[in-house]
Amino acid sequence: MLISSKKVLCLAISALTAFSVCLTGCGKDTQSSVSATEKTTAVAASQPVTKAATSDEQTQEPTWNYSELKRKSSDISDNFDAIITDNKFRGTVYVKIGNALEYIGTNGFSDKDRHTKNSTDTCFRIASLTKQFTAVAVMQLVEEGKLSLDDTIDKYFPSYKYGKKITVKNLLTMTAGIKDYINKDGDTNTYAYNESQLEYKVSAENSAKKNKKAVMDWILDQELNFEPDEKYMYSNSAYFLLGDIIEQVSKTSYEKYIKENILKPSGMMNTGFEGTDKLAVGYQDIYDNAWTLYPGVGYSATSLISNVPDLLKWVDALCTNKLISEKSFKEMTTPYKGNYGYGFVVSKDSNIISHTGKIDKYNAALAFTKDENQIYIALSNYSNSSPINLFNNIQKTLAPFYG
Template identity: 35%
Template structure:
């Protein structure tokens, strides 16, 4: 008969072995992630990047590399605030779905229901805007963009800026990434909700989720723990070009931190903001007019890593580049935020996601 002391000893030994294995696993993962990052982000004296890996809603890796402010020689930290660029589109899409869940709009509604004078507005739906299949010309490709880039524009002024451009293709005919469609969505959010886009996102998403360090971007406000953005020239780094964030508006004007973005991801996973049916719409693939499927939902690219489904989106705005990859099957979230538009975290984020998936799938 096995004595209780022997059982206790065996349990302690098993716990020690398990703990040692977990520590070795974590150290191995950290070493591999560090190596992947340093192949690209290897200038400790220049602007840099922060990376995070979370598993089942908990952070298992987070580090900062490089400087948050070159003039002050201030190091980046994992709680610095970054401009998100087009990762803003996730929030815009969810805001639209929240309004649909409240019965205030329908994604199949034509744009003309909300903006009666919009050209071809009876043929373009909210769904087309969400999926980049509207055919509306992307305002970032218009030659006159520099004329308004530093002006304070109302949402209506922004819509009027591009609305009379000819469509690039018939609505639903093909997928072509389009910032104008998401500006239009922000305007519709304002018309339907009776709130500004900034107030809607702040009040109904940031505050509800507890994203205390997230906000609508500004180059004028004093923002605590801001990471400063940079360009790289042949002669060295320079401060990013100043713009009016009323121009990218709901297509790219939000700021956040790694910790807040994890709160965002966890809120999506637990249907804090949307019910299951509306959430599914965001992460579904859709078809073009000819029945061909394309890999974009509402605010996310729907892709895969070696056959394992992922939800991905990046961002690029003066001085910043960002990338996030979520793997639903393993509940793995990988995020990279860079404060120089000279170095994109896109490939490294994908590489980290792939190696993390591989290690947890063994």
Template identity: 30%
Template sequence: MRKSIVVAVAAALLTGMVAPDATAAPGRSDLRQAMDEIITAGAAGVQVRLHDSRGDWMGAAGKRELGGRDGVPVNGRFRAGSVTKTFVATVVLQLVGEGKVKLDDPASRYLPPFGLDERITVRMLLQHTSGLFDYTGDVKSDGSVEPGIPLSGQEFVDKRFHTYSKRDLVKFALSKPAKFAPGTNWSYSNTNYVLAGLLIENVTGTDWAEQVEHRILRPLGLRNTSLPGTNPNIPGPHAHGYLGYQHGGARRVVDITRQNLSWGNAAGEIISTTADLDKFITALLGGKLLAPAQLAEMRKVRSLSPSGAYGLGLAQMKFPCGISVLGHNGGIQGYRSDMFSTADSSTRYEVSVTTAAVDLADPAQEQRLEAAKLKLGKVIVCGEAG
């Protein structure tokens, strides 16, 4: 799950653009063009679902598999990565509403005895202000990278079916120095949400995934959404994702569709469809999953840039036309996803991108793909492509 969320790329892409007419609905030809640009930027395929003033629309571009003839299924399943965090945060806030958890209590009160800093609250876990090291790797203050578990290149390919224990992931993260004192800064860390999953388990006595299914998936009828645990397969129709990398002086491209997402756990293992994610974000922002007080807490954001902010498992992104959207994005090897909506749900969009030969360990290639995906969001929300 990439750490930049929507903020860093959004700030780079949106700065200095002229605001268009905020009431304009996107031309569908502009959408097609933006989707084609995502393919050009290094994607194998892309599928899009949107709702706006012109109604509902679905579309896809690219291929289901590299070298194949079949197109991307318009409602295929995909790995949605860190979109998982919004589901997990929703369950924690439901427990808050039930009086079983307090947001500003020390998180250690609800967790196993990891020796967690008593200053870290439940709220800090959900908002990424705990300062905890990210077990997937973190950038140090001097700009160098402190590596985490192997998630790139040949080392990841060789270990893609390895099963990770969530407690071992937390212990590994806690063996590293904190980035800052709790509550004094913001830094995206998947460790926070593995801990949030453990918190749910300790409070309810059942697995966090079971709570997500019981409290969200079943009530909303999200039949094509699943939490696979160690199962490496994607059920149902789906496009394939690929990992490009250099090894031994040669370029390699590996089909990475099948992988064990135990390393993602409550931070990023979910599989879903654009239709299910649309139901979820609509229900969430419409008050069907959280009481008004808890939804208001979720939407209390910490500003990170002129165009980006983060609440409790909910990101906020402001486009140059002045319109803001709420939701989350996700990044898993082979897959990139978006789930965003205006606060009143009048404009919503969900995107799944399957990566091709692009090397996402290369910052320039990563930024090019993310910029193309963000441009698609801009076309949808602002109604213009320039």
């Protein structure tokens, strides 16, 4: 049974206008527990200023029908509620389009044993969305003149046999050819290893430092999949190495650097690397991948924890150049090979910037436009909940309002 309620969503951001992206994917949820949805629709007090279209303007790209979106925002939100329930999505969903539509939906339990439901404040592991933060940290150090994207990584890993071939930019763009320590090469939906298959053993009992060293030793001992800059292949290992480079250059821990230089300036008080009582319990995992949550294993590739309000602050900080310059952000969001920039997937035929993430039982997706006119966020603590599947269904509801 779906229990729905409407209330005003008060997020601690003053300048958000937001949403939409085109992603594909699939997923299913076989859990049959009681669910609940909390919905918010916030509509701007006034419409954007419009003018009569000239003949030139009539040939421009399609746009949103903001007046219709605003007029039917309540019905749209009801449809979103139904989509979340029908897709058996458990987590938190946020959608915003311009000043016409703002929606947040929550469903499922953050902790079944305690009968705690997912809410706006619930935190989730955001998995590979961590890579955006790592990339911004690199660009900050570049702007300070402490690091160059053209540096070959033998400067940081002098004993690595391929260090002279690989640049920092190759790591950022995932064109280094380095074998992925979590996923099967080129397949972000398939775990390639478990802890017993890593030659350098990781353990739940190990310290973060010891596990980090085990993963690092494994990465640096592998043969390359291809010659650097030859092509794109997704690799968590590349971003794991970037974390260590950040530490060497900044002379502080990766975690402390991110906290002091990114999270605090952005006002992201609920984002970090340690679990709190706000962190949702993960459910439904059918794979032997709990090792990815061991201390130090996720590191600069997958270890951040956050929630919807903080991710909205993150988008705002990026788009208003609070963390890096406009020039650096443009460079980060320019597609290289495989439509990948620095920590982002970038659509070539639109200005959509996005990334998805999956770690153990958690799923995450974030997509937005640089003008903050469109934003989509979906975070889940159920392994079979698919943010991409959910979004594809949301897009069907929104399609009549775009053109």
